Every structure is written in structure tokens, then in C-alpha cells.
Amino acid sequence: MKRVEQSLPLPFYVIDKNYNIVGYSNEAEEELGLANNFLQLLDEESHEKFQKMVRPENIKVTVEINFKKSGGEFQLADLHVLWDSDLHAKVLVHLKGNQLQKVTESLAKLRSRLNESNLQLLEEKEKLEEAVKQNNLLSAPFIELNEETALIPLFGNLTEEKLFAVEDHIVRSAQKEGIDRVFFDFTGVGELKREGITVLNNVISSLFLMGVKVKIIGVKPQQARELKEMPLPSELNFMSTLQEAIQKYCTK
Structure with a gap:
């Protein structure tokens, strides 16, 4: 083992x-x-x-x-x-059902930190951390297109920090909603960081294990060349545009 x-x-x-x-x-x-x-x-x-x-x-x-x-x-x-x-x-x-325990543990840790440091400085620090977290979450929102399909438009540079912030949200949203297919839209993506793509690969692998089909859309030529050199599942499919993907999978 x-x-x-x-x-x-x-x-x-x-x-x-x-x-x-x-x-x-x-x-x-x-x-x-x-x-x-x-x-x-x-x-x-x-x-x-x-x-x-x-x-x-x-x-x-x-x-x-x-x-x-x-x-x-x-x-x-x-x-x-x-x-x-x-x-x-x-x-x-x-x-399933362990969210209350996690919240309780988080509150206990927070109380300990409040007792050990200056309250005002800690509050400012947490506000900044929350702002960064929310900014990262907005960089990869989970949008349901229909009962079977969800869209995750990615924005900005794909860094390790950003993908770590959203990976759990993406996997749990797909599980909760019973989604069968996910589009990752690269149209708004800037630079590709190898560490960030490694985290994205972990997210995609988790979705595959859950039986969710994954498609990457809107990849620019330079990004396509870079992705060939990075670790991504061989069964991953690519499409040119979001419009093409919606017409094929979301319209009858």
C-alpha cells in the first residue's frame, strides 16, 4: 500500500x-x-x-x-x-453530511487565532483573504446551461492558487447538481501556468471518475501548443467555440 x-x-x-x-x-x-x-x-x-x-x-x-x-x-x-x-x-x-462538523472545526480554529493575536489586525487580514478567495471563485463560476450540462468560464491567468481555490467548488457542484457534461471555456484565459494546469488536471480527473464528460473550448493557438506539453488526460475533447458547444449539446 x-x-x-x-x-x-x-x-x-x-x-x-x-x-x-x-x-x-x-x-x-x-x-x-x-x-x-x-x-x-x-x-x-x-x-x-x-x-x-x-x-x-x-x-x-x-x-x-x-x-x-x-x-x-x-x-x-x-x-x-x-x-x-x-x-x-x-x-x-x-x-455526505459532514459540513456541520467542518464548520464547527473552522470556528474553533478561528477562536484560537482571535485569542492569540490582535483582533483588529486579524479581522483586516481575514477580509483580505476573503476578498482574494471571492475573486478566485469569480474567475471560475459554475453555470448550469441545462439539467445535464454546466459551463465553467475561466478568466485571467491559470495559476495554482486560483485553481486550488475553485477545485473543491467545481467537483462538489457537479456532484450536487447531477451534471453529466462540463464545458471549460478558455476564451477569457491569459497565461497558462504549469502548476495551475496540474491542479486543473486533478479536477478533470475527479470529474471523469464521477462519470462526467469534460470538454475544453475556446483555446487559442498559442495555448494549444502549450497544452500539448502539459499533463492532461488523453480522453479530453476540445471544441472551437462556446456557440458550437451549445448548439451541439444544449439545443434540440
């Missing part, structure tokens, strides 16, 4: 056909923990359902499962499973 170097915004495991864990992400270790076999992480009543659904012949499947927690409690989650072969599968975990 080894740590997966690729960073993903949700817990991620690699399992073999016997459900032994052969790879895991930092998020998986921190949020769900580790075990020799994936079944050891699950509530016992979920074992039969998991074994019935997660099989090599079901190449891509989503299944709702309960994870075990301390104190006899459990955590509901959607598993997005993709078999690379009959031997190994990738498992992306979307936890």
Missing part, C-alpha cells in the same frame, strides 16, 4: 479485485483512515451491497455506502468506482 502522489480534492483509493487497498491519497488517510482491505473501512451492513456492485465487470459504477466511525457511528458517502482493468480500480469518495 502506498500514498498516491496525485492530489485530488476528495478522498481517493486504489483497490485490487479482492478489495485490498494498494494506494491512497492524503485526503483519504486524513478523513477516513487506512486499512489493509477496503471492506474494513465500511459498516458491516454495507459489505454485501459493496461486493455486489463493485466488481470488474461493472467498469464504472456509483454506489451509496456507510463508512465506520469511532463510537459506533457511521458516515454516508457516494463511491465513484472506475476499474482500470480486471485487477485494479480507482475509488473516489464523496462524503
Whole structure:
């Protein structure tokens, strides 16, 4: 069992056909923990359902499962499973119902920081951080075109900081809305930063694991040449303009 170097915004495991864990992400270790076999992480009543659904012949499947927690409690989650072969599968975990816990933890950390520093300076610092965060989110809004398709227009330079700020929002929005197809519009993009494209690649890989089709549109010739030298999934499709994409997929 080894740590997966690729960073993903949700817990991620690699399992073999016997459900032994052969790879895991930092998020998986921190949020769900580790075990020799994936079944050891699950509530016992979920074992039969998991074994019935997660099989090599079901190449891509989503299944709702309960994870075990301390104190006899459990955590509901959607598993997005993709078999690379009959031997190994990738498992992306979307936890449900843990938002309150995260908010509580964030508030506790905030109180600690307020006690250790000057309140006025901290408030100004947080206002600045929030302004930067909101600016980054506005650089990649999630827009629903119809029930199946969403548009994410990207603006400005694609930096690592900007993509880190929006990756979780993009993945969770696609999961929440049940989107089947996502357009990333590069029309408003300036410079491409290799570190930023690496984060974008992680977002796209997460969407693929969830069964979402991804298309890149509006790429300029110079950007196309640069993208050829950067890590992007081979199955990624490109289209010339947003108008072309909407006419093909959003009009009947």
C-alpha cells in the first residue's frame, strides 16, 4: 500500500479485485483512515451491497455506502468506482453530511487565532483573504446551461492558487447538481501556468471518475501548443467555440 502522489480534492483509493487497498491519497488517510482491505473501512451492513456492485465487470459504477466511525457511528458517502482493468480500480469518495462538523472545526480554529493575536489586525487580514478567495471563485463560476450540462468560464491567468481555490467548488457542484457534461471555456484565459494546469488536471480527473464528460473550448493557438506539453488526460475533447458547444449539446 502506498500514498498516491496525485492530489485530488476528495478522498481517493486504489483497490485490487479482492478489495485490498494498494494506494491512497492524503485526503483519504486524513478523513477516513487506512486499512489493509477496503471492506474494513465500511459498516458491516454495507459489505454485501459493496461486493455486489463493485466488481470488474461493472467498469464504472456509483454506489451509496456507510463508512465506520469511532463510537459506533457511521458516515454516508457516494463511491465513484472506475476499474482500470480486471485487477485494479480507482475509488473516489464523496462524503455526505459532514459540513456541520467542518464548520464547527473552522470556528474553533478561528477562536484560537482571535485569542492569540490582535483582533483588529486579524479581522483586516481575514477580509483580505476573503476578498482574494471571492475573486478566485469569480474567475471560475459554475453555470448550469441545462439539467445535464454546466459551463465553467475561466478568466485571467491559470495559476495554482486560483485553481486550488475553485477545485473543491467545481467537483462538489457537479456532484450536487447531477451534471453529466462540463464545458471549460478558455476564451477569457491569459497565461497558462504549469502548476495551475496540474491542479486543473486533478479536477478533470475527479470529474471523469464521477462519470462526467469534460470538454475544453475556446483555446487559442498559442495555448494549444502549450497544452500539448502539459499533463492532461488523453480522453479530453476540445471544441472551437462556446456557440458550437451549445448548439451541439444544449439545443434540440
